[in-house]
Amino acid sequence: MKDYFGYKDKICVVTGVSSGMGEATAKILMELGAKVYGLDMNSPKLKGFTSFIKCNLSHKKDIDEAFKIIPEKIDSFFGVAGLSGAKTDYRTTFDCNYTANMYITLKYLNKRMSKGGSIVYCTSTAGQEWKKFKREQNKVVHSKTWKEVVDNTKKLANIAPSTFAYMYSKRCLSQFACEQSVVFAKKGIRINNVMPGSTDTGMKQEFQDMVGSEEGLIAEAGLAGRLATSKEMAFPMVFLNSEMASFISGIDLAVDYDDTCLKELGLKKNLEAVSATNPIICAIAKKMLNKSANNMKALNAGKEN
Numbered sequence: 680m681k682d683y684f685g686y687k688d689k690i691c692v693v694t695g696v697s698s699g700m701g702e703a704t705a706k707i708l709m710e711l712g713a714k715v716y717g718l719d720m721n722s723p724k725l726k727g728f729t730s731f732i733k734c735n736l737s738h739k740k741d742i743d744e745a746f747k748i749i750p751e752k753i754d755s756f757f758g759v760a761g762l763s764g765a766k767t768d769y770r771t772t773f774d775c776n777y778t779a780n781m782y783i784t785l786k787y788l789n790k791r792m793s794k795g796g797s798i799v800y801c802t803s804t805a806g807q808e809w810k811k812f813k814r815e816q817n818k819v820v821h822s823k824t825w826k827e828v829v830d831n832t833k834k835l836a837n838i839a840p841s842t843f844a845y846m847y848s849k850r851c852l853s854q855f856a857c858e859q860s861v862v863f864a865k866k867g868i869r870i871n872n873v874m875p876g877s878t879d880t881g882m883k884q885e886f887q888d889m890v891g892s893e894e895g896l897i898a899e900a901g902l903a904g905r906l907a908t909s910k911e912m913a914f915p916m917v918f919l920n921s922e923m924a925s926f927i928s929g930i931d932l933a934v935d936y937d938d939t940c941l942k943e944l945g946l947k948k949n950l951e952a953v954s955a956t957n958p959i960i961c962a963i964a965k966k967m968l969n970k971s972a973n974n975m976k977a978l979n980a981g982k983e984n
């Protein structure tokens with residue numbers, strides 16, 4: 680059978696391999712014959728990595744150590760790891776979701792990938808309004824070092840709720856993908872961006888708590904009437920980085936079973952069209968989220984008594 684995907688013996692680096700979409704991506708790549716270098720801060724259940732490297736992507740030092748182990752020549756990169764911000768602070772969330780991908784791309788992939796290389800980042804439909812809010816993101820997306828990103832988000836990290844780091848980091852990453860795809864294309868390297876809708880992964884409970892119920896979460900999954908599976912997000916990422924997608928570069932692929940379309944047609948309210956950096960909106964959101972967290976605590980305490 681012809682190998683249209685072309686992953687046989689390719690060096691693939693995948694982040695977030697210990698759960699959900701990253702794990703599913705790594706498994707498919709192994710089945711297609713790739714040499715998979717997996718990065719995660721937690722140990723994986725999946726076996727078959729050429730190398731698994733324990734790495735906290737919110738820490739620049741860990742990334743530098745990991746890239747000492749990864750071979751000099753990299754064929755494909757899958758930036759899948761992410762944090763919702765429900766359990767982590769603004770800084771940790773933003774750095775895992777955005778800063779790590781920016782740093783890996785500019786410091787390592789830039790030098791270690793050559794013609795034919797491919798990069799896919801996993802963002803989110805939560806960040807799909809990035810084009811509308813470019814002015815809010817420009818300073819961060821145009822930062823070239825880890826320190827510059829931290830400096831340019833320091834104020835925000837103090838005033839915004841950490842769940843806002845999710846939306847903002849995903850917007851920044853989508854914009855970064857678009858801008859860098861133009862730069863990397865000159866070297867024959869493709870960059871694309873997959874924006875998943877609601878998916879049944881390790882992150883599900885955190886998102887469910889934010890919207891209040893599983894039904895609420897399913898309502899965010901377009902017309903499917905169910906959540907997506909991890910595999911249904913891994914397949915498009917594997918496709919975009921494969922030889923089957925050799926003429927696809929610089930796209931945002933929403934994988935959300937019509938959810939984007941419904942919003943475009945005005946058939947569904949677009950709750951994502953709000954500023955992620957406006958101090959007044961951040962303060963109101965912080966207050967509302969604290970209130971709902973306290974209500975949840977009281978509810979759970981009541982259940983226990």
Ligand SMILES: NC(=O)c1ccc[n+]([C@@H]2O[C@H](COP(=O)([O-])OP(=O)(O)OC[C@H]3O[C@@H](n4cnc5c(N)ncnc54)[C@H](O)[C@@H]3O)[C@@H](O)[C@H]2O)c1
Pocket residue numbers: 694695696697698699700701718719720721734735736737759760761762763775801802803804805874875876877878879880881882883886909
């Ligand atoms: N689940 C959804 O509904 C949904 C929707 C849109 C986008 N996404 C995005 O999909 C991607 C994959 O998430 P998932 O849904 O599979 O969740 P998941 O929680 O199942 O998997 C995330 C993985 O990332 C790892 N990780 C988290 N922070 C890390 C860090 N600082 N360093 C190293 N590893 C870290 C975790 O250990 C875990 O293995 C994320 O970028 C997420 O934002 C998820």
